[in-house]
Amino acid sequence: MELEGEMRKGPWTEQEDVQLALCVNLYGDRRWDFIAKVSGLKRTGKSCRLRWVNYLHPGLKRGKMSSHEERLVLELHSRWGNRWSRIARKLPGRTDNEIKNYWRTYMRKKSQEKKRTKLSSPSSSVSYNSSYSSSSTISSTKIKDTDERNFFDTGGVAATGLSDAAEIQKGEYSMDEIWNDIVSSDDDEIKPVCPTLVPPIWDYCQDSLWNTDQGKDTDMFLHTSEPFYSLFGPEETFFAG
DNA sequence: AAAGCGCTCAACCGCATGCTG
DNA sequence: CCAGCATGCGGTTGAGCGCTT
Structure with a gap:
């Protein structure tokens, strides 16, 4: 040693x-x-x-996530919760770490937006607590003191309905589209979900990258x-x- | 121009899981 | 079947950078 x-x-x-x-x-x-x-x-x-x-x-891809990737992360997270490595397998070139960081950033933003909304219209009953944290059935063993920690540790699952994160996407993107992509490549097989994002390398080494x-x-x-x-x-x- | 603040991302830690003898 | 080791995973932290005041 x-x-x-x-x-x-x-x-x-x-x-x-x-x-x-x-x-x-x-x-x-x-x-x-x-x-x-x-x-x-x-x-x-x-x-x-x-x-x-x-x-x-x-x-590995570097730089900002495309909007398609972002939506996919949100959607997959609503389905699988904090299974970052699993989600990452659906996003060729992205690492679990990257996705995890993206999610945290995203949730922080949403948290702040909600707070602002709440402040500006105190009468409206915003129930984001339930939609974000109550469904943390996965990997939520280390929840700590702050609301923020709970907030990030959503572990959202499909059974609880689409997460707020996913819901906000309604109207600007067809979930069917996403699901067609996901379902067609289910379950652990890796397939590029967005051809325009995927370099030719994925044609022959999709598996070898992560597995x-x-x-x-x-x-x-x-x-x-x-x-x-x-x-x-x-x-x-x-x-x- | 400087200080403060917030965000991003690389890297660490501890635990879980898989593999091998 | 079991123990020990290697690898994978998810959570967390902190340095550095850019933006705001």
Whole structure:
């Protein structure tokens, strides 16, 4: 076991990214403890995995979510609750972390909007508490003191009806459209839900991205926007077998 | 111009689950 | 079947950045 004190924490440096990427290329994206050791990085296997999955993995989309992705997140969340990794599988190129962060941001905004609405029209009986937090049947073990914590931990499920988040989308987007996408790809099979958003890479590595199979990943093409792509440049075929 | 505030996102932690011998 | 280890998942935190006052 590694000595706690020797382990590095905090932000990754470019050099560390390069080292990690090299090792993943060599040994595959499994055996993270092994990779952590042989890479010479003073990082835990866990930390290496996280860095790879959330930042270095080829095929990750970066930047703002499209409106289609946003709607999909809302809808899937209303169905599955805080099952971020599951939701992420339906959004190729997005990580559970990203979606989780997006959701928190979204809910905070909604929370503030509601508060404002409430303040401006105190007579109206806004019952957002029930629609957001009462359905937290999933993963709500760590609810803490503040309302905000409860608020985010919605864990909404379809049985409780569409969440408020989903409801507000009514009228501007057909839920049938969304569901057609979802249902057609149900359940764990990954299919691009919006062709315009999905680069050709997904045609052949949809599964390998998240259900990482050794070997498959090494064939992936690199997006020029990839963080470590820029470290090597187009000449260096980093993932060449 | 500076300070304060809020937001975003990378990264950590702890627990759960899966795998292997 | 069980124990130990590896990996995955969800919750949480905090640094850094941009916007507002």
